[in-house]
Amino acid sequence: MAIPLIYNVRSIRRRWTSSIVAVLGIAGAVGVFVAMLAMARGFQATLVQSGSPGNALVMRAGASSEMVSAVTLDQERIIESAPGVARHDGQPIVSPEVIVMAPFPLVSTGTDANVQVRGVSARALEVRPTVHMLAGRFLRAGLNELVVGRNAVNTYQGLGLGRTVTFGGGTWTIVGVFDAGGTAFDSEVWADATILDQVYNRPTNIYQSVTIHLTSPAAFQAFKDALIADPRLNVDVQQEQEYYRKQSQALTTLITVLGTIVGAIMGIGAVFGALNTMYSAVAERAREVATMRAIGFGPLSVVVSFMIEAIVIAGIGGILGGLAVLPLNGFTASTLNFQTFSNIAFAFRVTPGLLAGGLLFALFMGLVGGTPPAIRAARRPVSVALREL
Amino acid sequence: MVRVDGGGDGTSLVTVRNLGKTYRRGSEEIHVLQGLNLDVDPGDFVAFMGPSGSGKTTLLNLLGGLDVPTTGSIRVAGDEITSMSAGKLTAWRARHVGFVFQMFNLLPVLTAYQNVELPLLLTRLSRRERREHVETALAVVGLADRMHHYPRELSGGQEQRVAIARAVVTDPTFLLCDEPTGDLDRRSADEVLEMIAQLVSEYRKTVLLVTHDPRAAERAHVLLHLDKGVLVEAQRADLVR
């Protein structure tokens, strides 16, 4: 049988000041690592969930975002009549839309940030079943009205229900607040597409995207094939979810890479902390180890014992690090969407998977930091160590 | 019977022949033990004395398989321990040797009970059997009521008695005690010596004990002096068993 675990647990407690150094180092590395990835996950989820599985998004061929796309009214008519488009009372459930960016002052800093203002059709809510009104009512066609996403209301000054704002040379009344389920739309402001065009002196027969509600997700391929094959159209057709997934990619990757790098650097520091703690534990307990070796415990028992000790310390660090960032779960932050340069709010996602990953990271640090001291402990000649004080 | 002339017939419990230990410090060689012979029978109680640095601890470490000699052989109960692999030697120690150290060497984070149980973790005994052994050993040293105390909650004498319980709990072939009373006051030292003497007289243990203390040496059956690397018989105590 091995050296009892209680020996290690109590030794950790007895040398708690030294143990705490290692615990905190590991907790810090795990905390930062998990927090950064939770941010990436949250941002990605916010954007990916913006797309509905049964929706398609049509833009001009080659357009990387709605901002740089254009679809004419004539093209829109052709798209409407393509196979697979869902209909309600014979009318196609599609929303041809335009996008402008308007600056609004942030509540937090008072400085302006770009808000994505989406000019929508009357069917916008039907196309996006995840969006529903929280307060007030939806837009009425032909009026200078706005409905505002629930994050936008909280993020920017002056977007409260019933308020009046000016931008783009027009004056707008906020008539409703909508909830888009924590997606990118929650950071948007919606207006009537035709009015928005007029206020911005844009031609009213050119849209930037058309979002189509399909009869089912399975109808997508046939719908896409039909549009691509049509010589009158020169468009890209993608699933709405795919569009938003791509939108999230650059920033998600950036945060993930940054998080990994920062986590790794802190991890290296934490490993040195663990090494230091364990080396001093081994040095302080040279005679204890020699005594156990004299009694008949083998070198492997000693290695395993000190490794377990390092891993217990690392495990405590990992759990503390995870607990420390757990309150971040659901915490809402906002950042720039690199694709559209509009501000977008998202919630951190501290998932069980991330926490498990953080704990594994911690145990790995413990293993790396614990192995060399453990080996040193086991290699020291017993007769020499017994002479030490 | 204890002999130091190498004349035993090799049937003793411990047979040491031509034992040598040389330490190297840089280019300098220190011949601590040279051509040492020793025969010890079961139930013998041998005390080793000698000036500081004469090699008493070195000898005990060699007998206990904690170190390997430069020359010579050590046979214990028929096993030649000097040719054992490190792994075999470790297992041999667990089975055959009980160590008692000057500074007790109890693990401070374990209770008296857990300290005494430690060597039993290397056996196949069940938890229940271990408990019986530990309780018996602690009762023998008179500390059954201190079972759940930590070393820091015990006096030096009590600590050393726990260490003795730990040394005998596996019923080893012999006990090796290196200045077991060196860190104790007179009264505690006497208690511990009484304890060891009792292990020999009542439980027929074989004890090899290093000491500077003449009163400790008095209790042994045989007193040997370590001098210039070999053992010489200094004074034969009463051999009445």
Ligand SMILES: Nc1ncnc2c1ncn2[C@@H]1O[C@H](COP(=O)(O)OP(=O)(O)OP(=O)(O)O)[C@@H](O)[C@H]1O
């Ligand atoms: N690992 C080592 N390397 C070099 N020399 C050593 C080593 N261990 C012991 N020695 C030397 O061997 C000699 C004998 O040491 P040992 O500890 O056996 O003496 P001792 O009789 O037990 O002394 P004491 O009464 O002080 O405990 C000493 O000169 C010591 O310095």
Ligand SMILES: [Mg+2]
């Ligand atoms: Mg000594």
